[in-house]
Amino acid sequence: MLLKLRQLAASVASNQSGEQKLLEAIAALREFQIDRFAEASQKADKAASQTQATLVDSIGQLKESLLIQQNKFELVVSQKFEVNQREVSERLADAKLNQQRSLTEFKEVLLNQLAELQERNQKSDMELRDKLVNELRESIKSMRSELTQTLNNSSDNLLKGITQLTKTTDDRLKDISGQVEKRLSEGFEKTTQTFNDVLKRLALIDDAQKKITELSSNVVSLQQVLADKRSRGAFGEVQLNSLVRNVLPEANFSLQHRLSNDKIADCILFLPEPTGHVVIDAKFPLEAFQKMTDFELGDADRQQAARQFRQDIKKHIKDIKEKYIIEGETASGAMMFIPAEAVFAEIHGHFPDLVELAHKEKVWMVSPTTMMAILTTASAVIKDEATRKQVHIIQEHLGYLAEDFSRFKTRMDNLSKHIGQVSKDVDQINTSAQKITSRFQKIEKVELPDSDDQDLIE
Template sequence: MSEYVVNPLYWILSLQALLLVGLIAVILRQSRLLRHLEEERQWNASGFDRVQELQRSQEKAVSGELAAAAADHSKALELLQRRLLVQVARLYQSLERRFGEMQKHIADDSGNLRVNLAERLDGLHQILEKSLGESRVAQQEGMLRGMEGIGRQLLAGLESNAKEVGARLENLAESTDNRLREISGQVEKRLNEGFDRTNETFTRVLEHLTRIDEAQRRITELSNNVVSLQEVLSDKRSRGAFGEVQLNSLVRNIMPESSFSLQHTLSNGNRADCVLFLPEPTGNIVVDAKFPLENYRRMTDVDAGEVERERAAGRFRSDIRRHIAAIAERYIIASETADGAMMFIPAESVFAEIHAHHPELVEEAWQRRVWLASPTTMMAILTTARAALKDAATREQIDLIQQHLNFLARDFGRFQERMERLSQHIRQANRDVEEAQLSARKISARFDRIERVELEGLPLPGEER
């Protein structure tokens, strides 16, 4: 087979070498001719035409030789190709023949080997069946029965544990859900109650603001339609009624109904025009509206003489001093009223006169804890009192909210404790499940070892133990 491969290559290389040598010879010959022509051209410039003709003739000759050499080369290549095809076909037939022979030998050898192996395996199987059938059948049956019993017991234990854990988890989940629903319902109920109270308070505030606006509108109308103070206060009974009506209008328009009482009778038997029920530490404040205005009218009467007006001014001071003493004596009661009372002056001009020209009266009233108030200052005092009442109600609501928040915090603490206990039970159940899975894996591994009986230690036929 090596001869068939080497000879074609040798011929190809030889032919190529010959062609290469021929081409080199032709090129050398042409180069010599060209040099010769160049020398002749240099030597004889007049023979240039003859040199060109000679060069063309030489080129034609060289071209003819090259064409002949190329034709010879192509013929040689075709011949070599046919020879190579013949050699390759012969080589392929030889390889197919040898491959068939080798395949036949391999099939024969494999059949013989299969027969020998089958015979040896049958013998070994018979020996193993005989030895195992006599010595290990009873042992294997006993082990299998024992392992089956153990497996059934373990499976029963695992099932019972799983059922118990599942029941515990269901009970814990149910109790937790019930408690959460209960807490959620309580929280929602308390929040709704708080919202309702807030809405009610806001509604009451709006109502009070509406009343204040209405009172201001009425006061404006009264100020536009009021007649002269002297005409209105010409009669003593009218003077008292005027102060009470004005005070009642202010109190009703600003204060809530439950925070005051008109014509209230005290424990000493005296009847107050108005009592304001304010939160501690202020307490109940008595307001008197029977201000003595008769001498003030005479003091300001332009038709009266100077002496008469001076006498009226003195009597006016005396009336106010006596009225201050009467209020302090009648309307300041320990443990029942506040430590002071209010004297309502129904005219801003009178209030300004007292503060401007009679500061000793203001000082005396302050010492006896009698507070002077005009309609404007009374409105400010009542507005402040209403704010104090609102603040007290808010504090009560805050205390109630704080109490509910304390209850909620306590319930949440209990919930947290129960959640911790639940998490502990869940972790314990998880550990029990992991241990049960570990036991199941060990049992499965032992069953696998029993099923895979190790036979490596058994001797083959003909071998010594």
């Protein structure tokens, strides 16, 4: 095989065979390696078999030798154990005797030391107890003194605070009562003065009416003066403005007021709730009224004038309802001002259906006289509302005062709880002092029984 490999190698070296010879050389090399590996495996198996047999023999010999040595060792150990056991027993006996002697001596020393310690403890316990009791008594006495002083100071401060609060409250109530009485008195005086002014103005109106009656022959008739509707409307508005301005404050009415529906009211009154804003419209149906009361005309003409008068009033009522009664803005009703007392009396005297219709539509017909009474009542209502606002302020301050009293009561209850807690703490301190004293007394009476000494020895 080696010869063949050498030949192949020589052939490759001389470049005579080419690629085929190279493959043959590789195959021959592989066969050579396989043969060598097989020979090596056989040699290794043979060597392993020989080694295993040798090891088995060696292990058997070693096992026999170990058994012999083990028997010898056990014999030696047993002999030494017996010897050591005898020595240990002798030493334990000697140690027990020595221990008993030491325990006896220790007992005597311990008893002597316990007697001395008990005597010292009794003296120190008595001194400590007396000292602790004295300190506790002094502490309790000091705490009681401080607590008494604190309670006295708190009571004095509380009494001063209550006195000051009572005085302040009385002064505040007196001040408020004085202001209320003053404002009520001023309100009554103004109301009385207003009524007096109304009476005076009514008297002046009566005098003026008398003078007008006396001078009627020398004055142009009302029909000529108020020939057209514009003049009659201006006359009614002027009379209405005069009445309103003479009775109500400027802040409680508005003339020629524009509403949200873009309608202009002759006058609107700003009254307290639940009345609200009341619209007043001046109407003056004079032409039909004059024809209706003119006895120079025939019955048919006067009846026709009466029908026209009824239609005019109905139209005025419906117009006022549609234009001047606005939900959420004005009151639920409005007023129709009739500046002529004669027209007003004629309606109520001979046209009850118109009065009923006005009530149904919530349109209140008023004359100068009834208008004055209504405005006077409205003025009184406005003043009463102002008075009620002042009373509301008083009630508000009284509410604050009630809250102050409530806080005062809460703080007083807290103070009472703190005082009760301090008293409870003092009682607990006294109880603790009694328990400590009792324990010291028990310590003084302690006796050590003999059984304890015997336990110590054993």
